[in-house]
Amino acid sequence: MATYPASSERYTKPAIFFHWGIFLLVALAYLAIEVRGPKGTDSRVFWSNVHFWAGSLVLALSVLRLLWRLWQGAPADIDSNALLSFLSRIVHLALYLFIFVQPLLGILMINTGGHPVTLAGANLQITLVGPDPVARKFFHDAHELIGNLFYWVIGLHALAAIGHHLVLRDNTLRRMI
Numbered sequence: 001m002a003t004y005p006a007s008s009e010r011y012t013k014p015a016i017f018f019h020w021g022i023f024l025l026v027a028l029a030y031l032a033i034e035v036r037g038p039k040g041t042d043s044r045v046f047w048s049n050v051h052f053w054a055g056s057l058v059l060a061l062s063v064l065r066l067l068w069r070l071w072q073g074a075p076a077d078i079d080s081n082a083l084l085s086f087l088s089r090i091v092h093l094a095l096y097l098f099i100f101v102q103p104l105l106g107i108l109m110i111n112t113g114g115h116p117v118t119l120a121g122a123n124l125q126i127t128l129v130g131p132d133p134v135a136r137k138f139f140h141d142a143h144e145l146i147g148n149l150f151y152w153v154i155g156l157h158a159l160a161a162i163g164h165h166l167v168l169r170d171n172t173l174r175r176m177i
């Protein structure tokens with residue numbers, strides 16, 4: 001069997017599916033919040049439902065993604081530069097944490113507000129904890145802070161990928177496609 005240098009290794013098909021599927025759902029969750037409109041409107045209800053669906057699916061896919069990652073691993077680093085490799089690992093770790101923590105905070109925010117999370121159209125209600133106004137404020141503020149912070153982290157990650165492709169002209173982006 002042929003052997004390949006580390007830099008020509010690719011992500012597996014399921015890893016690629018999870019990466020871009022979760023990316024699209026996160027983008028949809030952000031979009032839904034941006035366009036939801038004022039309280040009391042049909043638009044607000046519709047887009048909030050889209051937000052809950054997209055965010056909950058992120059969490060479900062992230063569990064499968066993590067299991068797959070632990071089972072199959074990832075291709076070897078491309079960067080020859082130790083500092084860049086280290087930074088990219090920190091950003092990847094932060095992104096993995098984000099796709100678990102952000103949806104969980106959303107669910108906990110709604111539950112501690114005294115409601116189950118209802119996914120419209122599916123006969124599914126999620127209740128992890130009971131009402132707790134003090135905790136609700138914490139989960140709300142954390143969800144808002146992390147949501148706003150990760151616009152930047154995701155942007156940095158995307159810029160790095162595009163920079164690898166256009167400036168360093170290596171395989172980083174291609175092996176995730």
Ligand code: HEM
Binds near residue numbers: 105107110143
């Ligand atoms: C990756 C998934 C998610 C992302 C990226 C995300 C992001 C955001 C962002 C950016 C906001 C606006 C914060 C602000 O006011 O500036 C928000 C609000 C909100 N999110 Fe999420 N969210 C996600 C998942 C969820 C989930 C799973 C739920 C619940 C099932 C949820 C429930 C809410 C609620 C209720 C609000 C409105 C809070 C308010 O207006 O007071 N989110 N989310």
Ligand code: HEM
Binds near residue numbers: 099157172175
């Ligand atoms: C919600 C948005 C995103 C999240 C949560 C995310 C998350 C991640 C994570 C956790 C990894 C590490 C994979 C692993 O080692 O198992 C990764 C790798 C990667 N991502 Fe993203 N990503 C997002 C958006 C993007 C975008 C927009 C691009 C491109 C423009 C991109 C390009 C890449 C590439 C090329 C890799 C492979 C890096 C390498 O081989 O070292 N990602 N992403």
